Amino acid sequence: MADKCDLCLLGLIILSSLLTGTSGVYVFISSGENVSLSCNEALSDCKSTTWTYSNSFRRSGRVELITGGIKNKDTERHERLSLESDCSLNIKNVTVEDSGLYICSQYVNREKQGPDANVFLNxxxxxxxxxxxxxxxxxxxxxxxxxxxxxxxxxxxxxxxxxxxxxxxxxxxxxxxxxxxxxxxxxxxxxxxxxxxxxxxxxxxxxxxxxxxxxxxxxxxxxxxxxxxxxxxxxxxxxxxxxxxxxxxxxxxxxxxxxxxxxxxxxxxxxxxxxx
Structure with missing residues (x-):
């Protein structure tokens, strides 16, 4: 039952994005390569940037990789992560465990700025x-x-x-x-x-x-x-x-x-x- 609910939630999320015009980026890459994930309309100061990752559509399953432009050292992949000057997220030596949804959000004074950038890594x-x-x-x-x-x-x-x-x-x-x-x-x-x-x-x-x-x-x-x-x-x-x-x-x-x-x-x- 839980799995079916997750699928329904997934459908609603993507259907909502279709209706509202929210876009997503689909990236395909081979394991062992390096990849850069773009943060759309990123602010010049990456201290406002937060990157989260999820391999499911449960909000409770999201992990913050970058918070306020700083890497979260509690994540297993932190040594393979870095930020570009445009706030893009670099991942070195991609593994199958890296596949999933990456979300770039911008905050100024705790207020969200603009839409999220959703990147699906396959x-x-x-x-x-x-x-x-x-x-x-x-x-x-x-x-x-x-x-x-x-x-x-x-x-x-x-x-x-x-x-x-x-x-x-x-x-x-x-x-x-x-x-x-x-x-x-x-x-x-x-x-x-x-x-x-x-x-x-x-x-x-x-x-x-x-x-x-x-x-x-x-x-x-x-x-x-x-x-x-x-x-x-x-x-x-x-x-x-x-x-x-x-x-x-x-x-x-x-x-x-x-x-x-x-x-x-x-x-x-x-x-x-x-x-x-």
């Missing part, structure tokens, strides 16, 4: 699982670590978009899409050696997995997970297979993140209610 992340017929164990890595693999092993790459809310409506209306492509940009669904599956859950808006058995010729082969919105590329994660010297029994792969593009739409809000 994070693209890849997990890597490797296994072989001789071992049932699997390993996972984020977009900045390494996984031991070798030819003959089965590898699964799980590309996941973390967002704030259940987004069936948002995905269908805004045409959000994840796909795995090769270096030439060709969709890997067209190649029978790859098994591609799509799904979603409560925390991850879209999940697309690629599973294949590694071949000798896969050394230095690159696969990319791309996020598109309205058929336009938003951000991507690149995965490159790197085999070690053949004399070594251990092999390794590197995952690197491409520069993610940011999408900012100052005029559009999206109603995203599960079941509509």
């Amino acid at each position: 994070v693209l992340h890849v997990l890597v699982y490797s296994s072989s017929s001789s071992s049932s164990s699997s390993s996972s890595s984020s977009s900045s670590s390494q996984t031991e693999i070798s030819p003959g092993r089965s590898v699964t790459l799980s590309c996941q978009l973390y967002t704030l809310y259940p987004c069936d409506f948002w995905v269908s209306f805004d045409r959000l899409k994840l796909l795995w492509v090769n270096q030439a940009g060709v969709d890997l669904k067209t190649d029978s050696r790859y098994q591609i599956l799509s799904s979603s859950d409560q925390d991850r808006c879209i999940i697309i997995t690629l599973t294949t058995t590694l071949l000798n010729e896969d050394d230095n082969r690159e696969w990319r997970c791309q996020l598109t919105r309205r058929d336009q590329l938003e951000t991507s994660v690149r995965y490159t297979v790197k085999y070690s010297d053949p004399a070594d029994t251990a092999s390794e792969t590197e995952v690197s993140v491409t520069a993610g593009s940011l999408y900012r739409d100052p005029t559009v809000e999206y109603l995203c209610i599960d079941g509509i």
Whole structure:
């Protein structure tokens, strides 16, 4: 019941923003990158600036990251935060836990100045699982670590978009899409050696997995997970297979993140209610 009430509240918040003209900014970025979130119409003195964060639409769940232009040291991410001269919020080395709603508010003498700036941060992340017929164990890595693999092993790459809310409506209306492509940009669904599956859950808006058995010729082969919105590329994660010297029994792969593009739409809000 509580979850359904939260969804109703979410719908009312976004519907209200549509009716009143309040805008929001949608930012898509890959984990491990740095991002700057803009505070619209910020005053020249950032001492008037407050940034809050929430991964739900419960007001009680909001956390103040910046108060009066000063970082709150009680938050886990405070070392990765900083303010620009225009009061934009910088986040270094973005993680999936950073996805959510960021609100910039301005106060002078405790009186609110102008409308809030609402920024929805959505994070693209890849997990890597490797296994072989001789071992049932699997390993996972984020977009900045390494996984031991070798030819003959089965590898699964799980590309996941973390967002704030259940987004069936948002995905269908805004045409959000994840796909795995090769270096030439060709969709890997067209190649029978790859098994591609799509799904979603409560925390991850879209999940697309690629599973294949590694071949000798896969050394230095690159696969990319791309996020598109309205058929336009938003951000991507690149995965490159790197085999070690053949004399070594251990092999390794590197995952690197491409520069993610940011999408900012100052005029559009999206109603995203599960079941509509």
